[in-house]
Amino acid sequence: MGGAVVLNRLPLPAQLDRTVTTGGLLAGAIVTPPLIALIVLRVLGNISSAQMVWWMLAGVIVAGALGAVTLRNVVHSALALIAAAMGLAGMFLLLASEFLALVQVLVYGGGVAILLMFGLMLTNATEDPVVIDGSQKPFAAGVGLILGVALTAAMLSANWDASISTVVDFRDLGARLYRDFGVPFEVASLVLLVALVGAVAISRRDNDDDNDAEAAS
Amino acid sequence: MIPLEYYLVLSGILFALGFYGVLARRSAILILIAVELMLAAVSLNFVAFASYMDAELFTGVIFAIFVITIAAAEVGLALGIVLRIFRERRSANVDEASSLKW
Amino acid sequence: MPMDQAWLLIAVPAVTFVLVALLNPVLPRRGDLIVVLALASVVLMGLGIIADFTGYFRGGLFTPEGANVFGFDWINIGQGLFVIQFDTYVDGITVVMISVVSIVALMVAVYSMSYMHGEPRYGWYFALLSLFATAMLALVLSGNLLLLYFAWEGVGLASFLLIGFYWERQSAAEAAKKAFITTRIGDVGLLIGIVLLWRQAGTFNIQEIINFAEAGGFSNTYLTVAMLFLFAGAVGKSAQFPLHVWLPDAMEGPTPVSALIHAATMVVAGVYLVARMMPVFDLVPVARDYVLYTGLVTAVMAATQGLVTSDIKRVLAFSTVSQLGFMFVALGLGNVTAAMFHLFTHAFFKALLFLGSGSVIHATHHQEVDQLGGLRHKMPITTATFIIGSMALAGVIPLAGFWSKDEILHAAMTDGPLPVYLLLAGSAVLTAIYTTRLVLLTFFGEPKDHHAYEHAHESPALITGPLVILATLATVSGFVVFSSVGRMLGFPGGIGEVVFTHEPHAFVFDIVFAGTAVASALAGIGIGIAYWKGDAMRAVRARQWAPELHALLVNRYYLDDLYQAVIDRVVLGLGNVVALFDKRVVNESGVDGGAQTVSWFGMRLKFLQTGRIPNYALAMAVGVVVLAVMALQSA
Numbered sequence: 001m002g003g004a005v006v007l008n009r010l011p012l013p014a015q016l017d018r019t020v021t022t023g024g025l026l027a028g029a030i031v032t033p034p035l036i037a038l039i040v041l042r043v044l045g046n047i048s049s050a051q052m053v054w055w056m057l058a059g060v061i062v063a064g065a066l067g068a069v070t071l072r073n074v075v076h077s078a079l080a081l082i083a084a085a086m087g088l089a090g091m092f093l094l095l096a097s098e099f100l101a102l103v104q105v106l107v108y109g110g111g112v113a114i115l116l117m118f119g120l121m122l123t124n125a126t127e128d129p130v131v132i133d134g135s136q137k138p139f140a141a142g143v144g145l146i147l148g149v150a151l152t153a154a155m156l157s158a159n160w161d162a163s164i165s166t167v168v169d170f171r172d173l174g175a176r177l178y179r180d181f182g183v184p185f186e187v188a189s190l191v192l193l194v195a196l197v198g199a200v201a202i203s204r205r206d207n208d209d210d211n212d213a214e215a216a217s
Numbered sequence: 218m219i220p221l222e223y224y225l226v227l228s229g230i231l232f233a234l235g236f237y238g239v240l241a242r243r244s245a246i247l248i249l250i251a252v253e254l255m256l257a258a259v260s261l262n263f264v265a266f267a268s269y270m271d272a273e274l275f276t277g278v279i280f281a282i283f284v285i286t287i288a289a290a291e292v293g294l295a296l297g298i299v300l301r302i303f304r305e306r307r308s309a310n311v312d313e314a315s316s317l318k319w
Numbered sequence: 320m321p322m323d324q325a326w327l328l329i330a331v332p333a334v335t336f337v338l339v340a341l342l343n344p345v346l347p348r349r350g351d352l353i354v355v356l357a358l359a360s361v362v363l364m365g366l367g368i369i370a371d372f373t374g375y376f377r378g379g380l381f382t383p384e385g386a387n388v389f390g391f392d393w394i395n396i397g398q399g400l401f402v403i404q405f406d407t408y409v410d411g412i413t414v415v416m417i418s419v420v421s422i423v424a425l426m427v428a429v430y431s432m433s434y435m436h437g438e439p440r441y442g443w444y445f446a447l448l449s450l451f452a453t454a455m456l457a458l459v460l461s462g463n464l465l466l467l468y469f470a471w472e473g474v475g476l477a478s479f480l481l482i483g484f485y486w487e488r489q490s491a492a493e494a495a496k497k498a499f500i501t502t503r504i505g506d507v508g509l510l511i512g513i514v515l516l517w518r519q520a521g522t523f524n525i526q527e528i529i530n531f532a533e534a535g536g537f538s539n540t541y542l543t544v545a546m547l548f549l550f551a552g553a554v555g556k557s558a559q560f561p562l563h564v565w566l567p568d569a570m571e572g573p574t575p576v577s578a579l580i581h582a583a584t585m586v587v588a589g590v591y592l593v594a595r596m597m598p599v600f601d602l603v604p605v606a607r608d609y610v611l612y613t614g615l616v617t618a619v620m621a622a623t624q625g626l627v628t629s630d631i632k633r634v635l636a637f638s639t640v641s642q643l644g645f646m647f648v649a650l651g652l653g654n655v656t657a658a659m660f661h662l663f664t665h666a667f668f669k670a671l672l673f674l675g676s677g678s679v680i681h682a683t684h685h686q687e688v689d690q691l692g693g694l695r696h697k698m699p700i701t702t703a704t705f706i707i708g709s710m711a712l713a714g715v716i717p718l719a720g721f722w723s724k725d726e727i728l729h730a731a732m733t734d735g736p737l738p739v740y741l742l743l744a745g746s747a748v749l750t751a752i753y754t755t756r757l758v759l760l761t762f763f764g765e766p767k768d769h770h771a772y773e774h775a776h777e778s779p780a781l782i783t784g785p786l787v788i789l790a791t792l793a794t795v796s797g798f799v800v801f802s803s804v805g806r807m808l809g810f811p812g813g814i815g816e817v818v819f820t821h822e823p824h825a826f827v828f829d830i831v832f833a834g835t836a837v838a839s840a841l842a843g844i845g846i847g848i849a850y851w852k853g854d855a856m857r858a859v860r861a862r863q864w865a866p867e868l869h870a871l872l873v874n875r876y877y878l879d880d881l882y883q884a885v886i887d888r889v890v891l892g893l894g895n896v897v898a899l900f901d902k903r904v905v906n907e908s909g910v911d912g913g914a915q916t917v918s919w920f921g922m923r924l925k926f927l928q929t930g931r932i933p934n935y936a937l938a939m940a941v942g943v944v945v946l947a948v949m950a951l952q953s954a
Binding site: 046048050051054058061062065066068069074077078081083085088091092094095096097099102103104107111112115116118119120122123136137139140141143144145147148151152153154155156160161162168171173176177181184188189192194195196198199200201203205 | 219220221222223224225226227228229230231232233234235236237238239240241242244245246247249250251252253257259260264265268269270274275276278279281282283285286287288289290291292293294296297298299300301303304
Binding site for chain 1: 770933934937940943944947948951
C-alpha cells in the first residue's frame with residue numbers, strides 16, 4: 001500500500017516540463033558513460049578511490065564552468081556557477097580542508113547564489129537572452145584558449161617537489177587565522193562592512209530621482 | 218594518491234574559462250559570474266599548494282578564506298552598481314555603457 | 320664675545336628677518352622693537368668681537384693677523400669630493416666693516432621708528448632692514464668668495480626691495496629696476512671673476528686664493544683678467560664710472576635706507592672686496608691702475624655733478640659716488656689703510672648727512688633745495704648736526720673726514736703721479752664747494768617756500784638722537800688714526816696697525832701738507848659762501864653763465880641718455896630680430912606645428928577609443944596573455 005501511495009505521488013512523464021525532461025535525459029546521456037568508465041577503472045584497480053572522486057568532481061567543475069560561461073539563459077548560467085562552486089567544495093574536501101569546504105558551500109551555495117538570483121530578477125536580465133554574448137566572442141575564445149594552454153603548460157613544465165597532503169585541523173586553522181593573520185582578518189571585516197554600506201548607498205532609491213523619473217514619464 | 222599537477226591544471230582550465238566568460242559576455246551579471254569562476258580557480262590553486270607544499274603553515278588556506286570573503290564583498294558591491302546602472306539606463310548591458318570615449 | 324662666534328652676527332638678524340617678515344601683522348608695534356633690539360645686540364656682539372680681536376680676552380696680546388675662525392660644510396658634493404665651507408673670517412678689515420655696519424644699521428633703525436611711522440608696510444620695512452643687515456654682515460664676515468657672492472646678491476636684493484619700497488610710485492619702481500639691473504651687470508663680472516679664480520686655484524677660500532696667487536699659481540694675464548672681472552662687481556655695487564648711474568636714482572627709496580644702504584654700507588662693499596683681495600691686486604699692476612683711474616674719473620665726475628643738482632638727496636648721492644671714487648683711488652695706490660679709514664669715517668658723516676636731509680624732508684615735505692632755505696631758525700639740532708657732517712665731508716680739521724681724506728691725498732701725492740694728486744685735490748675742493756652750497760641753500764638765506772617754512776618744526780627725539788650720536792662719531796672717529804687713541808681702544812698704533820695687507824701703515828702728520836689740505840677745504844667753503852650766500856637766484860644765474868657746461872652737468876654728462884640710446888638701438892634692435900625668429904620659427908613652426916601634428920593624428924586615432932569597456936578589457940587581456948607567453952618562453 002505504502003509503495004502505491006508513493007508511486008501515485010510521483011509526477012507522470014506527461015506532467016513533466018518538456019525542457020526539463022529533455023535536458024535531464026541529455027545530461028544523463030552525457031554523464032553516464034564517463035561515470036561508468038570511472039567505476040570500471042576503479043573496479044579493475046587502475047585508479048584509487050580518491051582519484052575516482054577527483055575525476056568526478058573535476059567533471060562537475062568543468063561542466064559547471066562551461067555552462068556558466070556559455071549558456072544563454074542567465075538563470076541556467078547562475079545555476080551552473082553554483083554547481084561548479086559545489087564541485088570546488090568537494091575538491092577542498094579532497095584536499096583535506098574541511099573548513100574551507102564548508103565555507104565554500106555556505107558562501108557560494110547560500111549567499112552568492114541568492115545574490116545573483118536577486119540581481120537577475122531585479123534587472124530583468126532574462127527578458128533579452130538573445131544578446132547575452134558580445135560581438136568579440138571569437139576573439140575572447142582565442143585569447144581564453146591561448147591563456148588556458150599557457151597556464152597548463154606552465155603548471156606542467158615546473159618540477160614541483162610535492163609531498164603528501166595533510167588534513168588541516170580546525171583548531172590549527174583557527175589559531176593560525178586569528179593569531180598570525182589577526183590584522184588582515186580585521187581589515188577584511190572592515191572591507192565587508194564598507195562593501196555592505198557601499199552597496200546599500202549605491203543601490204538605494206533616491207527620492208529625488210524617482211520624482212524626476214515620474215515627472216519624465 | 219592524486220598528483221599536485223591534477224589540481225593545478227584543473228585550476229588553469231577553470232581560470233581560462235572564467236577569462237573567456239569575462240571577455241565574451243555582454244550582461245554585467247554574467248561577467249560577474251565569470252569573475253567568480255576566476256576567483257574560484259585561484260583559491261583552488263592556493264589550497265592545492267597549501268596542502269601539498271606548505272603542510273605546517275597552510276597559508277594558502279588562509280588566503281583562500283580571504284579570497285572568498287573579498288569575493289562575497291565584491292559580488293554585493295558589484296550587484297549594487299549593476300542595479301544602479303540598470304535603473305539609470307534600463308539595461309545591464311555593458312556594451313551600452315560606452316560614454317568613455319570621444 | 321670670542322671671534323669664533325662671529326656667525327651669530329649673521330644668525331641674529333636672519334632669525335629676526337624671518338620672524339618679523341612673517342609675523343609683523345600680529346607683533347606689537349609691527350615688530351620694529353624686535354628689529355631694533357636685534358641690531359643693538361649685533362652692535363654689542365660686534366664690540367665683543369673687536370675686543371677679542373684686539374686681544375682683550377687674551378691678556379692684551381694683539382695679533383692683527385686674521386683667522387678663519389668658524390666653519391661648517393655648507394655644500395658637500397660627493398662625500399667630501401667638493402666641499403664649500405660656510406666660514407667666517409675676522410681681521411682688521413672685517414672689524415672696521417662690522418663696527419660701521421652694526422652702528423649705522425642700529426642708528427637707522429631707531430631713526431626709522433619715527434621717520435617711517437604710519438607708513439603702510441611698516442613691519443615689512445623693518446623686516447627688510449634685518450634682511451639687509453644679515454646679508455651685509457655675511458658679506459663682510461665671509462671667508463670664501465662663494466658665500467661672499469651669495470651675500471653680495473643678498474644686499475642687492477635688499478637694496479632693490481628698499482629702493483622700490485614705495486612701488487606704487489612709478490619712478491620708485493623704475494629706480495629699483497635700474498639699480499638692480501645696473502648692479503647685476505657688475506655682479507655677472509664678479510661671478511666670472513670668482514669662477515676664474517676658482518678654476519685655477521681650486522678653492523673659494525679667500526686666504527687660500529691669496530696664498531696661491533702669491534706663490535705664483537696664476538699666470539699674469541690670467542690673473543689680470545680675473546681681477547678686472549672681480550673689479551667689475553665692485554664697480555657695479557659701489558657705483559663707479561661707468562655703472563654709477565643707478566645710485567642717484569636710488570634716492571627714490573626711504574631716506575633712512577639711503578643713509579644705510581646707499582651711503583654707509585652696501586655701496587662700500589666694492590671697496591671692501593678690493594681691499595680684501597688687495598694682496599692679489601698688488602700682483603697685477605695693470606688691474607690696480609685700472610682701479611685707480613676708475614676711482615679718479617668717478618671722483619671728479621661725481622663732484623662736478625654735485626655742484627648743480629637741486630635735489631638734496633641726489634647731491635648727497637653724487638657726493639657718495641665721489642667719495643667712493645676717493646677710496647678706490649687709495650686702493651689703486653695700494654693703500655688699504657687709507658681706503659678703509661676713509662670708508663670708516665665716511666660711513667658716519669654720510670649717514671649723518673642723509674639722516675639730516677631726511678629730517679628736513681620729514682619737516683617740510685620738500686627735497687628740492689630751490690624750495691628750502693632759512694631752516695636754521697626752525698630746526699637747530701638738525702642744522703647743527705648737518706653742518707658738522709658737511710664740514711667733515713669737506714675735510715675741515717679736526718673732524719673725521721679731514722684725517723681720512725688727508726691720508727688719501729697724502730698717498731696720492733707720495734705714491735701716485737702728479738696729475739692724480741691734482742685732480743683729486745681739485746675734486747676735494749669741489750666737495751667743499753657743493754657741500755657749502757647745500758648747507759647754505761637749505762638752512763640759510765630766505766625761505767623760498769613760505770608755506771613749507773611755516774609748518775617746519777624740529778623733528779622728534781627718535782630722529783635727532785641718532786643725528787647727535789652720528790655727529791659725535793663724525794667728529795671723533797677720525798682720531799683712531801692716532802697711536803694714543805688706538806692704544807686706549809686696545810690696538811696700539813691706531814688704525815694703521817689694524818688695517819693693512821702687507822705691513823702696518825705708519826701715520827705721518829705732515830704739517831705743511833695738512834695745512835694745504837685744510838686751506839683748500841676752507842677755500843672751497845669760502846668760495847661757496849661767497850657765491851651762494853643769501854642769494855637763491857645765483858643758481859639761476861650760474862645756468863646763464865655757462866649754459867652748455869650747466870646742461871652737461873645737469874644731464875649727468877649725458878651718460879643716461881647714452882645708455883638709453885644704446886639700449887634703444889642695439890638691444891631693442893637685436894630683440895626685434897630675436898622676437899621675429901621666435902614668432903616665425905619657434906612659435907609658428909615649432910610650437911604650433913607640433914601641436915597641429917598632434918591634433919591631426921589625434922583626430923584620426925580617436926576612433927580607436929570605442930568607449931566600450933569589453934574592448935578595453937580584451938585589449939588588456941591580450942597584453943596579459945602576450946606577457947605570460949613571453950615569460951613562459953624565457954623561463
